[in-house]
Amino acid sequence: MTSTYDRAAGSRLLRQLRESRGWSWTDLARALRGTAQQLRVDALAQVAVPSIQRTIARWESPTGMTVPADRYQALLVHLYARTPAGVVNLDAGSDLDRLVTAFQYLGVSSERIDELRSVVARSAPQGEANLFTMLSPAIHTAAARVLRDPALLDVDLLGRLSAETSTIDQQVGTVPFVRLQLRLSPVAEVFRRLLPDAPVPLRKQTAILAAEAFALAGRLAFETHDDEIAAALYTSAVSTASSQDDxxxxxxxxxxxxxxxxxxxxxxxxxxxxxxxxxxxxxxxxxxxxxxxxxxxxxxxxxxxxxxxxxxxxxxxxxxxxxxxxxxxxxxxxxxxxxxxxxxxxxxxxxxxxIAHESLARSVATLTRPRDAVQRGIVSTDLALARLRLGDTRACADLLHEAVDLTAHTGGRVPAQRIRHVRGALRPWHREAFVADLDDHIYDALIGR
Missing domain, CATH: 1.25.40 (Serine Threonine Protein Phosphatase 5, Tetratricopeptide repeat)
Known part of the structure; x- marks a missing residue:
């Protein structure tokens, strides 16, 4: 295990891993898409092979400027945890071990690497390559049993699934949306499979909890720009919830x-x-x-x-x-x-x-919890626009700096859209130094990273 941060070395190791299996970019792209289909990572399962090829090329670029995103990290770990013959190999010197080294060179945190290793370790004994291995061990074991025999569904498993949905929801604003989306996907899929055959006494509770999971999954898909998937999940959430008298x-x-x-x-x-x-x-x-x-x-x-x-x-x-x-x-x-x-x-x-300024300032002052970070970014941007309309362009720019930092931290899609809108309203002052500073900040934090 190395602790050296060297993106060029990480990119080179990713290329060597691919070539050691005799794979072209096309071969690896097809393998990744196939793994995405097995894991039901829908956003990547539908991506065209040439698009994935271009992504792989950016990872392997000698400049080492592009790091595999969270979803691709999960796919790569599942893919390289098995030999070309399909045998699980998690030992030192294995392809998985070399992949982890590449991730470390690329700056992936030790916590994230431990999380990825844990997911693969859980999948190995059962020989599984599906998204349920991303569940916590306790939920994974209980869910596997109930999915084989839905009559065994009980309030304990429903409570565990609901608690996982709530935990993920509470981490919005503090954990990257893609990572939350990956964690919630198996929970939503378990609910989807339970719905048709849930025991009658638990059918209403199952439907309500499933609807909540589908809706949160839709929100996360929206934040990660998976708009078609978001629309489908909201449709499922509404139809599932509306079937209950609540x-x-x-x-x-x-x-x-x-x-x-x-x-x-x-x-x-x-x-x-x-x-x-x-x-x-x-x-x-x-x-x-x-x-x-x-x-x-x-x-x-x-x-x-x-x-x-x-x-x-x-x-x-x-x-x-x-x-x-x-x-x-x-x-x-x-x-x-x-x-x-x-x-x-x-x-x-x-x-x-x-009135807008007064109300928005009051809202910003109270949105102080970590869970409020996305909303604070939105309201801060609206407050910046109110300042601009009151004639205070510098204060507008100062507030946008805060909103940019919040949005870079949370990855919120809505505040990013509103930042673009307010920056457009600052166009008449584009020659001013404070606007140039703002543009540099926007580029460094939201575009060029």
Missing amino acids: ARVPVAIRTSHTMVTLYTTNDLAAAGRIAAAAVHEANRSQDLAIRARAYAVHAEICARSGYVRRARAALSRAWINVDRTGSNQEDGRFGTDRLAGFEGVCALYGDDAS
């Missing part, structure tokens, strides 16, 4: 789906239809925080569409529900911190920069 879950899913639809298609009408459906179902729910979020999302879509009065009416209903819950940023539910951000966005689209 309005809370479909409302939460539809509000998330509204914003994903907006940012993937820029189709306000389509987003508006989903938001309206969320409000309709929210009125059946007794969960006031869920209802408040549905109204807030609907308000933003109305404001973006130019329906200022409708936006204000929806915001008023959202505030009524939040005030009744007493919910705030400390309990992790939708509360005053998030709603102030929606109020600020609606004011921006209603051309009231002063």
Whole structure:
């Protein structure tokens, strides 16, 4: 095991590994896609072989500037853990050991390498090459047993699967989205397979938990630009949740789906239809925080569409529900911190920069938890736009610097889109030094890394 950081050496070792098996770039690309199909890493299973070839070429470039992304790391580990004859070999001097050395040269963290080794070690005894090996050992064993005989499904396994979904959700903003997506994929697949044959007493609970997992998987697919997969997962989440007499879950899913639809298609009408459906179902729910979020999302879509009065009416209903819950940023539910951000966005689209600034500043001040990092990046960018509309261009740029740092850390797709929008609004000042500094920061943190 080496601790030397040397990207050129890592790239060279990746090439040597491929050539030692007599593989061309095309051969390795096909092998990686086949492994992706086995592991149900859908985003890569559908990628064309020439595209994967080009990715491999970048890894092996003598400049050593490109490191395999998390999803490719998982595929490479599964691929090289077996000899060309299909025999598992995890020993010192094996292809897997050489791959790990390459990863270390390329700067992959020891924690990530341990995680990858653990996944492969769990798959080896069963001779499995599927995504269930990515589950924790306790869940993997129980899930394998239940998938063979669904009648054995019990609340303990459902609780473990639900806890894993919740843990992954809580790590949004602190762990790369691709890594969270890989961890959640087997959980969502277990739920998908359990749904048709779940025992009747557990069918409703299984459906609700499955819908929550599908929705989070859709969010993660959106963040990693797998838009078709995101749309399919949200469709599954809505249909699964709507089959149960519990309005809370479909409302939460539809509000998330509204914003994903907006940012993937820029189709306000389509987003508006989903938001309206969320409000309709929210009125059946007794969960006031869920209802408040549905109204807030609907308000933003109305404001973006130019329906200022409708936006204000929806915001008023959202505030009524939040005030009744007493919910705030400390309990992790939708509360005053998030709603102030929606109020600020609606004011921006209603051309009231002063109110927008006040609301957005209040929201930013309360979004302090690690879980809030993505949202803080979004609201900081909106606040920057409010500052610009109030005539303070330097303050706008200063706030964008903060948003850039947050977005580089979280990988959030929405704040990145909004940063581009606000930077476009700064175009008249493009010759100013503070804007040039901002451009350098954007390039270094978000584009050139």
